[in-house]
Amino acid sequence: MRPVANGSSRASGEVPWRLVIELQHVTKLYPASGRPALDDVSTEIDKGEFVFLIGSSGSGKSTFLRLLLKEDDPTRGTVVVNGKTLNTMSKWQVPKLRRTMGCVFQDFRLLRNRTVAENVAFALEVINKPHRTIKRVVPEVLEMVGLEGKAARLPHELSGGEQQRVAIARAFVNRPLVLLADEPTGNLDPETSEGIMLLLERINRTGTTVIMATHDYHIVDSMRRRVIELNGGQITRDQTRGVYGVGR
Amino acid sequence: MRVNFVLSEVATGLRRNLTMTVAMILTTAISLGLMGTGLLIAGMISDMKEIYYDKVQVSIFLADDVTDEQRSAIEAQLSDSPEVAAYIYESKEEAYERFRQQFSQQPELVENTPPDALPESFRVELVNPERYPVVAEQFPNGQNGVDQVRDEGDFLDRLFSLLNGARNATIAVAVVQALAALLLISNTIQLAAFNRRNETNIMRLVGASRWYTQLPFILEAALAGLIGALLAVGGLVLTKVLFVDKTLAGPIKAGIIPPVDWGAIATIAPVIAAAGVGLAAVAAYVTLRLYVRL
Numbered sequence: 001m002r003p004v005a006n007g008s009s010r011a012s013g014e015v016p017w018r019l020v021i022e023l024q025h026v027t028k029l030y031p032a033s034g035r036p037a038l039d040d041v042s043t044e045i046d047k048g049e050f051v052f053l054i055g056s057s058g059s060g061k062s063t064f065l066r067l068l069l070k071e072d073d074p075t076r077g078t079v080v081v082n083g084k085t086l087n088t089m090s091k092w093q094v095p096k097l098r099r100t101m102g103c104v105f106q107d108f109r110l111l112r113n114r115t116v117a118e119n120v121a122f123a124l125e126v127i128n129k130p131h132r133t134i135k136r137v138v139p140e141v142l143e144m145v146g147l148e149g150k151a152a153r154l155p156h157e158l159s160g161g162e163q164q165r166v167a168i169a170r171a172f173v174n175r176p177l178v179l180l181a182d183e184p185t186g187n188l189d190p191e192t193s194e195g196i197m198l199l200l201e202r203i204n205r206t207g208t209t210v211i212m213a214t215h216d217y218h219i220v221d222s223m224r225r226r227v228i229e230l231n232g233g234q235i236t237r238d239q240t241r242g243v244y245g246v247g248r
Numbered sequence: 249m250r251v252n253f254v255l256s257e258v259a260t261g262l263r264r265n266l267t268m269t270v271a272m273i274l275t276t277a278i279s280l281g282l283m284g285t286g287l288l289i290a291g292m293i294s295d296m297k298e299i300y301y302d303k304v305q306v307s308i309f310l311a312d313d314v315t316d317e318q319r320s321a322i323e324a325q326l327s328d329s330p331e332v333a334a335y336i337y338e339s340k341e342e343a344y345e346r347f348r349q350q351f352s353q354q355p356e357l358v359e360n361t362p363p364d365a366l367p368e369s370f371r372v373e374l375v376n377p378e379r380y381p382v383v384a385e386q387f388p389n390g391q392n393g394v395d396q397v398r399d400e401g402d403f404l405d406r407l408f409s410l411l412n413g414a415r416n417a418t419i420a421v422a423v424v425q426a427l428a429a430l431l432l433i434s435n436t437i438q439l440a441a442f443n444r445r446n447e448t449n450i451m452r453l454v455g456a457s458r459w460y461t462q463l464p465f466i467l468e469a470a471l472a473g474l475i476g477a478l479l480a481v482g483g484l485v486l487t488k489v490l491f492v493d494k495t496l497a498g499p500i501k502a503g504i505i506p507p508v509d510w511g512a513i514a515t516i517a518p519v520i521a522a523a524g525v526g527l528a529a530v531a532a533y534v535t536l537r538l539y540v541r542l
Contacts, residue, residue, distance in 0.1 A: 096455065101455075125253055
């Protein structure tokens with residue numbers, strides 16, 4: 001099972017339906033590189049967990065997240081998300097999978113020629129949500145992320161922190177089971193980052209599982225949540241209430 | 249599917265790559281126009297075959313010094329022969345009249361031909377055109393008032409092989425143009441996909457269906473194909489009005505060349521439109537599958 005480092009051990013024998021993510025002996029090789037990006041990785045993440053994914057650049061964090069989205073398939077091993085085995089999932093089912101996952105990135109990835117509200121609405125429009133629903137939920141989620149009154153702004157009229165809030169609103173507006181955040185505070189100053197973390201925590205409290213890849217040890221240390229550390233494609237640490245570096 | 253969304257994406261896409269879109273439309277139009285021309289020529293050839301092959305297969309030209317007895321003997325032989333389906337007699341005057349009509353565009357040729365220079369003849373339609381040698385044998389050249397027996401089918405074969413060649417050449421150029429059009433469509437779609445990679449990436453991540461992501465691009469190509477087809481049909485109409493109906497008016501009137509009627513163009517137009525839209529859409533779809541990650 002999960003290796004236990006210097007934190008409290010995790011309860012074993014979870015009921016399977018509580019698992020939202022499961023990796024079994026997952027190895028990912030990229031053709032161009034001799035060293036595996038992930039090397040026999042096995043782990044489980046429960047519904048409603050908040051997990052930090054840490055490790056240096058090239059340790060396999062991004063590959064980990066890509067496999068969960070089925071942007072890539074593992075070379076060996078099994079990836080299960082919300083009870084569905086991604087290895088055997090057909091291409092046509094992938095959109096359905098992604099509707100249950102929200103994504104946030106370091107570079108926000110907003111549409112520059114659309115307003116804040118339009119950016120959030122876009123995520124719903126392209127999955128055919130009815131107009132009525134969109135009209136109702138977009139203001140709700142903008143209020144939740146603290147952007148009420150900025151719905152008509154364009155992204156470049158906002159600060160970095162505000163842009164990331166738009167991105168989070170877009171990722172969360174469809175109430176995903178899992179929110180994947182790849183270095184969401186990577187471009188933000190510490191104070192702004194703290195605000196973003198409070199927001200992610202709030203989203204986590206609604207029952208959404210949050211998986212966040214990060215280099216920001218201040219954040220990891222202050223949050224005291226589960227930490228999975230990757231090193232050279234292997235999990236070298238998995239702690240329930242972890243800090244960024246051992247002995248820091 | 250949200251129609252407004254898809255249509256606005258299509259409009260934006262076409263506007264953003266205006267130069268490529270114009271190039272794509274023009275090549276498509278030229279290719280489809282040539283294809284239409286090829287089809288019209290093919291239709292004309294089959295019309296002409298009907299006109300010519302049905303009317304005349306064998307001409308029996310009579311000698312200048314043919315006697316009335318010889319003439320009636322030949323006629324009797326024709327009307328008794330089981331090989332002959334029908335025949336008509338053409339006098340010197342009738343032959344001259346037909347000649348004048350055929351060459352009305354070349355008056356100097358008509359002026360320099362005396363009215364009695366053309367021989368009188370029997371125009372014979374055979375039951376089976378391939379039995380020509382058997383019939384020719386019955387009317388030896390230079391005997392019994394017969395000057396010469398000629399297989400008009402032979403001449404027509406050469407004429408039609410020329411016309412077929414023209415048709416094939418037109419279609420060959422159309423195919424080469426179509427290839428260029430397909431490559432341009434593929435290129436334009438790749439460019440459009442690159443221009444909109446932010447949108448499509450986000451669509452992919454939030455779980456938009458493949459169709460939702462791809463449809464704007466495919467419609468974009470199909471619309472360009474349709475515009476190209478409309479231009480091609482316009483080109484055919486102009487060709488008919490400005491070239492065929494004016495320059496070829498004489499031979500058409502004389503019944504040498506069948507006219508290009510509006511019905512033929514109306515029949516070909518939907519074929520061209522379907523080919524334009526279909527090929528463009530398929531090219532776009534294949535491009536998206538092969539080169540673009542959506």
